[in-house]
Amino acid sequence: MADKYSPVGVLDSGLGGVSVLRELVALLPSEDYIYFGDSVNAPYGTRADEEIISLSMNAIERLIGENVKAIVVGCNTISANIKLLRKKYASLPIIATEPAVKPAAESFPNGNVVVMATTATLRGKKFAELAKRYGSAANIIKCPCPGLMEFVERNETHSEDLRKYLEEKFASLDGLNGGKIDAIVLGCTHYPFLRGMISEVAGDGVRIFEPGAGIARQLKRVLRAGGLLNDKTGQGKIIWQNSSPDPRMNELGKMLLAMK
Numbered sequence: 045m046a047d048k049y050s051p052v053g054v055l056d057s058g059l060g061g062v063s064v065l066r067e068l069v070a071l072l073p074s075e076d077y078i079y080f081g082d083s084v085n086a087p088y089g090t091r092a093d094e095e096i097i098s099l100s101m102n103a104i105e106r107l108i109g110e111n112v113k114a115i116v117v118g119c120n121t122i123s124a125n126i127k128l129l130r131k132k133y134a135s136l137p138i139i140a141t142e143p144a145v146k147p148a149a150e151s152f153p154n155g156n157v158v159v160m161a162t163t164a165t166l167r168g169k170k171f172a173e174l175a176k177r178y179g180s181a182a183n184i185i186k187c188p189c190p191g192l193m194e195f196v197e198r199n200e201t202h203s204e205d206l207r208k209y210l211e212e213k214f215a216s217l218d219g220l221n222g223g224k225i226d227a228i229v230l231g232c233t234h235y236p237f238l239r240g241m242i243s244e245v246a247g248d249g250v251r252i253f254e255p256g257a258g259i260a261r262q263l264k265r266v267l268r269a270g271g272l273l274n275d276k277t278g279q280g281k282i283i284w285q286n287s288s289p290d291p292r293m294n295e296l297g298k299m300l301l302a303m304k
């Protein structure tokens with residue numbers, strides 16, 4: 045039975061969830077964490093929904109097997125099916141990730157808000173509802189980015205190929221109506237590691253939004269409400285797990301966690 049000293053499980057299709065983990069550690073440093081990245085099966089974002097759901101269940105069950113007290117889904121693509129997952133694992137608090145469309149749309153009324161995310165996230169019902177809710181506040185432009193998370197998985201966060209990918213992406217955006225980009229929502233947890241280059245290519249004055257800090261606050265609220273906040277002092281530990289047998293994946297995870 046998990047208790048307040050049990051670890052928090054964090055999962056993603058790969059190493060993107062580390063951008064969420066760093067916010068969790070910043071807000072709740074004395075918690076212990078198990079980070080699971082399913083890099084062998086990444087990317088999820090170009091797969092069919094049934095496949096994504098089945099892989100997500102495997103990852104959640106693996107963490108439940110580690111006796112976690114809560115799970116943070118550090119992945120927008122997995123979170124697109126969060127209702128179903130919460131129903132299946134109802135005894136466990138599950139915190140989800142969603143593109144930060146709300147703060148972006150509210151900060152730029154009538155502005156052009158570009159949401160960079162996986163194909164699966166952008167085609168889902170959950171995103172359609174989000175875009176509908178804030179679509180009257182701002183012009184929400186979908187920007188599916190297949191192939192982009194792979195730059196992070198191969199530790200390529202600043203390269204000419206990446207620049208070229210982003211330049212082509214922004215040049216081919218549909219829906220700007222002759223205007224400019226006001227805000228970019230990083231709707232995939234891998235993209236914060238590419239933020240430097242995204243910002244460089246998008247140009248000065250484009251605000252970038254990511255959800256990590258809000259997820260950390262939500263985890264804190266949920267743990268507190270369940271009497272599950274770890275009251276130890278000092279730094280907790282992080283256990284790194286990856287479906288890939290290549291030890292370099294966990295090493296890359298640690299490096300990304302330390303990245304500014």
Ligand code: DGL
Pocket residue numbers: 056057058060061086087088089090118119120121122162165193231232233234
């Ligand atoms: N990091 C993931 C997300 O937030 C997904 C990347 C992928 O597997 O395609 O959506």
